[in-house]
Amino acid sequence: MDELPIGRRVAYWRGRRRLSQQVFADRLGKSKSWVDKVERGVRRLDKFSVLHEIADVLQLDVQLLLGKDPERRTDTLNCIDQVEVEEIRAALERYDSMSAYFDARPEPRRLDEMRKSVSHAWLTYQYARYGVLTRALPKLLRDAQAADAAYLGGDESRTAAHLLGQVYQIASSTLRKLGEHELAWLAADRSMAVSQRADDPLLAGVATLRVGNALVALGRARPALEVNVNIANRLAPAPGVEASPQRWSVYGMLLLQGAMAAARLGDSATVRDLFNGAEEAARQVGDDQNHYWTSFGPTNLELHRAAAAVELGEGRQAVDTHEGIGPTEFNALLPERRAHHLLDVARGCAQIGDVARAGEFLVEGDRLAPSEIRCRPIAHEVMSDVLRRTRGAPPGQIAELAEHMGVGI
Incomplete structure (x- = not known):
């Protein structure tokens, strides 16, 4: 980034903040043409006051625009x-x-x-x-x-x-x-290699989850499905042989992630089969546990069931699944899991045209874990959809959250 012209840096950070040239210009009190000329290097940025205004709108240290190391936030x-x-x-x-x-x-x-x-x-x-x-x-x-x-x-x-x-x-x-999906895949791949040296099959199983997730994010759902199911089969507890809750948790999560990959492929039959296997694993674990940092259990299984429904385009089923989850069990889950789920339910609401409730779920998720809503690209997509389809001005809380997210109204 250091060697880029300052206009290119402005364009880069505007893109990172998901701002169109028009929205960016409006927030600066400038014209879209002015922004375009700055980003193409036609107009020079030689006033520190303007640079600071741009940095404020982009929510970053002005030193980044100058190609220097910023003060750490x-x-x-x-x-x-x-x-x-x-x-x-x-x-x-x-x-x-x-x-x-x-x-x-x-x-x-x-x-x-x-x-x-x-x-x-x-x-x-x-x-x-x-x-x-x-x-x-x-x-x-x-x-x-x-x-x-x-x-x-x-x-x-x-x-x-x-x-x-x-x-x-x-x-x-x-x-x-x-x-950052490419880097996510690289880190997950490294984890699989190192896990073999650790001589821990369950750690290798969880590493497989990360690889599968990264592959799905990269649009490679088929190999993600195959790797999750393959390793799940290798870790499956033998019939009649007692297995540890840790093993059931990792095995169950592999099936759930395989189901998510199958849902991305539109393969509802495979989704159903994998959830059936995960239900047995959840029964063996009992309450939701965090063995190997999986948060696996009956409630997390329902969260994945809702997420899979969204991937299959079945928004109504996702919302119904959410409404069937007990509040006590849901509130016992860690914030990332709950906020992630609320984002999934917001997507389900948007699919059935209930954009008002979709916005409410985003706001609720933001209260639980702001970074899960404000930092994820998929959340920005949902918020943009909510704003685009809302008649008139959006409710105050949704408008405020959109402002924090940098999503234009």
């Missing part, structure tokens, strides 16, 4: 910016284990400290604090990679690999949420 409602993307990319491009093969191994962090950091990162993800997480991920990735390289071949090798595999999974899930 501290609020939790920011999404991911190119600065974070490039830092995470750089961390993913490290090959510490290969370097350690030739040279002296670096001094790593203690594994008990790493374990605490990884657990904190998981909770940060499951509470949908994506702005905090994207700023922490580059260092966490570097630390986990260094530990994996340093302990390679030693007594703690499997533990270090397990932690690195988890960090790759956290990175993959976060990047996918924020629309």
